[in-house]
Amino acid sequence: MKKYRIGILGLGNVGRGTYDVMTDNADLIKQRLGADYEIVRALEINPQAIERTGIDPAKVTDNADDIIKAEDIDIVVESLGGIEPSTTWMLTAMEHGKSVVTPNKAAVAANFQKLMATSKENDVLFRFEACVGGGIPCLTSILEPLSGNDFLQVSGILNGTTNYILSKMYDEGLDYDVILKDAQEKGFAEADPTADVEGIDCANKLSILISLCFGKYIPPMDIPRTGITGVDKAQIEAARAAGNKIKLLSYASLDENGEVDCYVKPVELPLSHPLSGVNNEYNAIYITGNMVDDVMLYGKGAGPHPTGSAIAGDIISIMREYNR
Numbered sequence: 267m268k269k270y271r272i273g274i275l276g277l278g279n280v281g282r283g284t285y286d287v288m289t290d291n292a293d294l295i296k297q298r299l300g301a302d303y304e305i306v307r308a309l310e311i312n313p314q315a316i317e318r319t320g321i322d323p324a325k326v327t328d329n330a331d332d333i334i335k336a337e338d339i340d341i342v343v344e345s346l347g348g349i350e351p352s353t354t355w356m357l358t359a360m361e362h363g364k365s366v367v368t369p370n371k372a373a374v375a376a377n378f379q380k381l382m383a384t385s386k387e388n389d390v391l392f393r394f395e396a397c398v399g400g401g402i403p404c405l406t407s408i409l410e411p412l413s414g415n416d417f418l419q420v421s422g423i424l425n426g427t428t429n430y431i432l433s434k435m436y437d438e439g440l441d442y443d444v445i446l447k448d449a450q451e452k453g454f455a456e457a458d459p460t461a462d463v464e465g466i467d468c469a470n471k472l473s474i475l476i477s478l479c480f481g482k483y484i485p486p487m488d489i490p491r492t493g494i495t496g497v498d499k500a501q502i503e504a505a506r507a508a509g510n511k512i513k514l515l516s517y518a519s520l521d522e523n524g525e526v527d528c529y530v531k532p533v534e535l536p537l538s539h540p541l542s543g544v545n546n547e548y549n550a551i552y553i554t555g556n557m558v559d560d561v562m563l564y565g566k567g568a569g570p571h572p573t574g575s576a577i578a579g580d581i582i583s584i585m586r587e588y589n590r
């Protein structure tokens with residue numbers, strides 16, 4: 267039976283979640299796949315992260331080259347976060363013949379074209395489902411079952427932390443700071459929550475959705491963006507009185523000239539809108555295609571295990587390709 271060898275860069279919340287999925291469900295996955303695999307090595311320097319993951323410390327390295335250039339690794343999972351050194355390490359891994367899986371939306375959005383081109387040049391696979399919508403299989407849906415459509419619009423609630431904060435402000439009247447701390451403890455918010463609350467994380471995800479739906483690359487920094495730091499209790503209550511809810515909406519469509527019209531900003535959605543029922547750390551991606559009409563994909567958009575589930579799906583899809 268063929269055996270595939272996996273290396274993980276980073277055992278933070280997402281790396282640990284991936285490790286859990288790939289070890290807790292190993293028997294089931296191997297049976298479905300008809301092949302064997304092993305997590306051979308992980309890069310991590312934080313002793314608490316190593317202990318919390320439960321990985322054999324002998325498999326842990328502090329040198330990325332032991333994974334991205336290693337002879338005995340077939341698939342690299344990059345779960346470090348941040349644009350660099352993540353991008354360089356993903357490119358190096360591809361140049362050394364490894365397929366790459368990442369949930370790193372900042373790196374993918376910033377370097378989408380380079381990463382795609384390098385994977386093609388080196389004849390390796392590059393998968394990034396977990397970059398958008400955590401555990402929701404939205405990118406694969408756009409690339410495969412929905413790919414017969416001319417996409418008219420893509421929108422959604424793409425950030426678990428801000429949706430959690432806005433939901434708790436609306437439902438429980440809690441203060442922003444208290445809820446943010448809670449979201450960080452639950453592992454949704456980034457270590458530095460600026461990217462979440464300022465809409466930068468949403469802009470990264472929307473940039474990826476625009477590339478896949480419309481075949482146009484819009485750098486995240488060019489997407490007009492407003493975060494939720496200016497949303498206060500009075501606005502939440504005014505929206506409620508009008509029969510609406512404030513949601514951080516990410517939106518993109520093509521105008522009559524074929525140009526992308528896009529934004530990330532807090533908007534008041536009527537309670538009848540399907541996206542207004544998406545609460546807490548849940549995300550939803552609302553896609554309109556010229557043939558399928560409206561499709562909404564819903565699920566947990568953040569957290570170690572939902573995100574680990576999407577990464578595991580990408581790893582399995584690569585192993586399935588290799589195992590044909």
Ligand code: HSE
Pocket residue numbers: 397400424425426427428454455456462467567568569
């Ligand atoms: N910080 C992100 C969020 C994690 O809250 O949605 C998932 O991308």
